[in-house]
Amino acid sequence: SQTIHQWPATLVQPVGSPLSLECTVEGTSNPNLYWYRQAAGRGLQLLFYSVGIGQISSEVPQNLSASRPQDRQFILSSKKLLLSDSGFYLCAWSPQTGEKAFFGQGTRLTVV
Amino acid sequence: GNSVTQMEGPVTLSEEAFLTINCTYTATGYPSLFWYVQYPGEGLQLLLKATKADDKGSNKGFEATYRKETTSFHLEKGSVQVSDSAVYFCALSDQNRDDKIIFGKGTRLHILP
Numbered sequence: 001s002q003t004i005h006q007w008p009a010t011l012v013q014p015v016g017s018p019l020s021l022e023c024t025v026e027g028t029s030n031p032n033l034y035w036y037r038q039a040a041g042r043g044l045q046l047l048f049y050s051v052g053i054g055q056i057s058s059e060v061p062q063n064l065s066a067s068r069p070q071d072r073q074f075i076l077s078s079k080k081l082l083l084s085d086s087g088f089y090l091c092a093w094s095p096q097t098g099e100k101a102f103f104g105q106g107t108r109l110t111v112v
Numbered sequence: 113g114n115s116v117t118q119m120e121g122p123v124t125l126s127e128e129a130f131l132t133i134n135c136t137y138t139a140t141g142y143p144s145l146f147w148y149v150q151y152p153g154e155g156l157q158l159l160l161k162a163t164k165a166d167d168k169g170s171n172k173g174f175e176a177t178y179r180k181e182t183t184s185f186h187l188e189k190g191s192v193q194v195s196d197s198a199v200y201f202c203a204l205s206d207q208n209r210d211d212k213i214i215f216g217k218g219t220r221l222h223i224l225p
Contacts, residue, residue, distance in 0.1 A: 006155075032211055043217030044156075044201060051211050059212070090155055098144045098163070098207035103155040 002027035006091045006104030013111055019064075019078040021107050023091030026072065031093040033074040034101065035066055038088040050074060051097075086111045114139045114209060118202045118216035125192055126224050133187040133219050135176075135202035143206035145169075145178055145185040150199040150218070159187075159200070197223045 006023045013019060025031050035047040046059045048066035056066050063082060067075045074091060091104040119134040137145065147159040147169070160169030165180035174189045185202060202216040 034213060036215070044215035046212060046214065049211055049213075057211070092156075092213070094205075094213065096207070097211045098205050100146060100158045100161055101148075101156075101203075101205075101213050103148075103157065105155045 002093075002102065004091065004093055004102055004104045006107060008107060009105060010108045011110070013081050013109065015083055015111055016080050019076070019081050019085070019109070021076040021089055021091075021109075023074045023076075023104055024072055025074075025093045028072070028093070028095065030071060031095060032097060033068060034092040034094075035074065035076050036090045036092065038090060038106075044090070048076070081111045083111050085109065114143065114204060114206055114212070114214050116202050116204055116214055116216040118200075118219055120217075120219070121199075122220040122222055124222040124224065127194055128191045129223075131187070131189040131192045131196075131221070133200055133202075133221070135185045135187065135216060137183050137185065137202075137204050139183075139204060139206050139209070141206045141208040142180075143204040143209075145176070146203040146205070146213075147174070147176055147185070147187050148201040148203060148215075150201065152198070156201065192221075192223050194223045194225050197221055 003026045033050045050068045089107045092101040094101040115138045144163045146161045148156040149159045160171040162169040162178035168177045199218045205213045
């Protein structure tokens with residue numbers, strides 16, 4: 001069966017520090033991969049999505065970036081965190097476009 | 113571009129009340145429509161889906177019908193329980209347009225015993 005792993009579950013980072021959140025999927029190949037941020041009152045905001053290795057589409061211009069170095073690995077990064085980067089980050093995958101998505105448990109990021 | 117609009121929350125109901133959470137969408141094609149649920153402290157999980165007009169998705173007593181004429185996918189349940197307290201997200205995915213999954217802002221539901 002397919003599973004998705006996202007870590008860490010919680011993270012407290014100082015302003016200006018780098019960020020790396022990792023997401024891996026098991027039990028499937030060539031999934032669509034997604035990074036979302038959930039902020040209070042703003043719902044689920046799509047940040048990045050990828051349909052294949054090295055293919056990244058960015059939805060929101062900001063100081064975050066994403067990479068897909070392997071088929072089932074999706075990484076969210078920042079060189080210098082801002083206070084406004086605080087939020088709940090969710091990774092998700094789907095077998096193909098139009099199919100349902102499976103979500104990780106999320107990472108609660110607090111930038112202080 | 114494609115978008116999803118759902119009713120603002122929070123919604124507070126008594127146990128056994130009837131629930132409706134409105135969702136409307138904007139899409140150029142024929143998207144698949146979804147309802148996801150997020151229980152406290154957890155990630156999102158699929159509640160139900162519909163892939164074409166007039167399809168009805170159902171799960172755990174919840175239902176939603178894909179209405180192309182009104183571009184709606186309203187979530188309903190005849191008798192809610194305290195355990196239904198969660199945040200509900202309407203979403204769409206249009207494989208004929210792009211590979212995104214677009215979510216509404218979510219509706220927080222509180223069920224009082």
